[in-house]
Amino acid sequence: MSDVVITVRGEHETRIAPERAVAHLTIRAEGPERGAVVERIAAFTEPVRDDLASRKIAGTVLEWTSQRVSVWSERPWNNEGKRLAPVYYATVDFSVTFTDFAVLSWWAGEVAEREGVQLGWIEWKLTPETRAATERDVATQAVGVAVSRAAAYAGALGLGNVTPLEIADVGLLTRPEHPEGAQAPRVLMAKAAFSADSVGGGPAVQLQPDDIVVSSAVEARFLAR
Structure with a gap:
């Protein structure tokens, strides 16, 4: 052949x-006045940042990042088809990397109880x-x-x-x-x-x-x- x-x-x-977990969360505030909304988002965000900074120093958080505050407004419609006064919104996104999943579980439960905080999704990863x-x-x-x-x-x-x-x-x-x-x-x-x-x-x-x-x-x- x-x-x-x-x-x-x-x-x-x-x-x-998985060896690492990256948790994504969003802090959100809304209201009729832009200044008040910005103040609220700052008040919601500061304790979360302080907590994450402390956890990183303690070694229970590998790393974390946060985005700048995003602020925008929308004018909703009522049921009669009329535009209402503007509503202002503000958000800040965080991502937090954990290596201890038990610590992550407790942190996720605690942070989800905070006002204005929405826990999004968790990515499970390997080390490089x-x-x-x-x-x-x-x-x-x-x-x-x-x-x-x-x-x-x-x-x-x-x-x-x-x-x-x-x-x-x-x-x-x-x-x-x-x-x-x-x-x-x-x-x-x-x-x-x-x-x-x-x-x-x-x-x-x-x-x-x-x-x-x-x-x-x-x-x-x-x-x-």
Whole structure:
């Protein structure tokens, strides 16, 4: 039998527990007077900033950031179709990174009780070092799957020698003019499932993060003889 070119795809994924959590919250105030709204948002925001600064010094918060105050107005309509007086709104967004999820649970329960505070969503992440190492391992495993498939196809044809010719992310091997189809190692961020439970002393939020999925897919071309 003459030489045969074999093209295969290799895939691999792994699941790993999150190492960091980034909580997003918004502080909001509204009212009929701009000055009063700005004062209210400052009053709501200051204790949250002070608390986070203290937690960072204590080491229970890895880092935190806040945006500048956004202030705008809207003129609502009444049920008779008339424009009413302006209503002013102000918001400040925070993001807070935790490494201790038990601390996060208590903090989330406490901060959600503050006036004007809306706890948004929580991102579960890996450290950059863990993410890089996991992506390398997943990519290596995906290549191994491609090699095994090529060897299996060659064996089914009665060919024993398999030589790699090309390997690439999905989409780059056969259609290099369309790199947007590539599927390099990727991380699917876990989402938070949380429920409030303050029974038994103190506010708390029960956080149940899913594992983070890291996956990779490659295409490879081999020459079988």
